[in-house]
Amino acid sequence: MKKIFFLSFIFMILGFCMGSSAGASGTFTDVTLYEKEINYLANSKIVEGYGDTFKPNDPVRRIQAVQMILRDKGIKDMKDVKDPGFTDLKKGDYGYEEVAKAVEMGWVSGKTREDGSKYFDPWGSLTRAQMTKIIVQAYxxxxxxxxxxxxxxKSHWAYNYINVMVKNRIVTGFNDHSFHPQEVISRQHFAVMLARTIKDTFRMNDVAIDYKDNEVFFNGITLLMTKEEVIQKLGLPDASSPSQSSSGFSYSYRTSDIFKDDRLAVFFFESGDVRAIHYETKTFYPLNHSVDDEFVHHFSGEVYGEIDDYTEPDQWLHYYIMPGSKHVLMSESVPTYRGDVYNTFKLGLQYEGAPIETDETMKKLTKDEVIRDYTK
Incomplete structure (x- = not known):
């Protein structure tokens, strides 16, 4: 009876790794959070569900995490892998070769009992701390x-792994400034962390830059809005000061409790209407996912960029000219000596007077070229 129950349990949880193709079409009926990320993994054949369900709140098993990463990496050759010596996973057992391959590649190591014997605990649940170690080492x-x-x-064994994940904007903690390292991670949360790791466009960002009706919005605000409308959208500023470059004044907002260097600045005419908007953020990858995912793909105007001086692979300068409008968005990415990427986004009227359309140092770009710049 115990054997029958165990086999039923195994077949049930294998659905996460070997589920039917129905879920791969991106139509899980029980997914209400992180739909884009989960559907991306399903459509990429990295994970499948249980028919048309995903069971997002179930825990992720350790063997499943290994298999998903191997699928993403396209690693299929498991021949002649070295036996990792786990007491609970022998040659011929389900998942043996995948785990052995992951050990061979150096991104899993298993657990150790008091007597010194090593085991993998393949059907054990993965914790948030363990998740950070596996993803950091695998990628x-x-x-x-x-x-x-x-x-x-700082004494916690996963302290450095967690900080690497935070730096790469893959994970954050909870509202009370805790991380819950020993908490079991659910299928939906592991899926979103994996999707963010694989594809930069899913990574977290403080300010959404959207394009609608030939206008650009930074967290819902745009040019010529009134001071009152800005406060209604963003709240009271962290700082207010006279404009240094022209008459008027500016509001400054800190956009993240974690990334304290990120700032959103709103500049006003003396009349109190928005004259320009600046957003500055440091990331560890050459991408502002909001611009790539929400803005560029929908943009219908003209784009100029790629000055000859910009030779670094993660460096670009783009000017977006709104159709039928004097609004111009400037987007710049500059790598720093510390390994960060300094991203700046500025929205203005004919951006600060720069005659972009006639500037011979800039060339006209296609949408595909711009998207390629953001994802290279």
Whole structure:
């Protein structure tokens, strides 16, 4: 009876790894959060569901995490893998070769009992801390962020892995500044972390830059809005000061409690209408996902950019000219000596008077060229 129950349990949870193709069309009936990320993984054949369901709140099993990463990496050759020596996973067992391959590649190591014997616990649940280690090592992520999670001291074994994930804007903590490292991670949360790792456009951003009706919006505000409308959308500013470059004044907003250097500045005419909007953010990858995902794909105007001096692979300068409008968005990415990428987005009227259309140092770009710049 116990054997029958165990086999039923195995077949049930294998649905996450070997589920029917119905879920791969991106129509899981029980997914209400992170739909884009989960559907992306399903459509990429990295994960499948249970028929037309995903069971998003179920825990992720350790063996499943390994298999999903191997699928994403396209690793299928499991021949002649070295036996990792796990007492609970022998040659011929389900998942043996995948786990052995992951150990061979150096991104899983298993667990150790008090007597020194090693085991993998393939059907055990994955914790949030374990998730960060596996993803960081599997994808060779780097970078550092001085986090202050209340439950992750510097002495915690996963402290560095968690900080790398934060730096890469793949994960954050909870509203009370905790991380819950020992909490079991659900299928939907592992899926979203994996999708963010694989595809930069899913990574977190403080300010949404949207394009609608030939206008650009930064967190819902745009040019010529009134001061009152800005406050209604963004709240009271962290700082207010006279404009340094012209008459009028400016509001400054800190956009993240985690990324404290990120700022949104709103500049006003003396009349109180918005004259320009600037957003500055440092990331560890050459991409502002809101611009790529929500703005560029819908933009219908003209784009100029790629000055000859911009030779770094992660460096660009683009000017977007709105059709039938004097509004211009400037987007710039500059790598820093610390390995960060400094991203600046500025919206203005004929951006600060720059005669972009007639400037011979800029060339006209197609939408495909712009998207390629953001994703290279």
């Amino acid at each position: 060779n992520l780097s970078g550092y962020h001085f986090s202050d999670f209340t439950d992750v001291p």
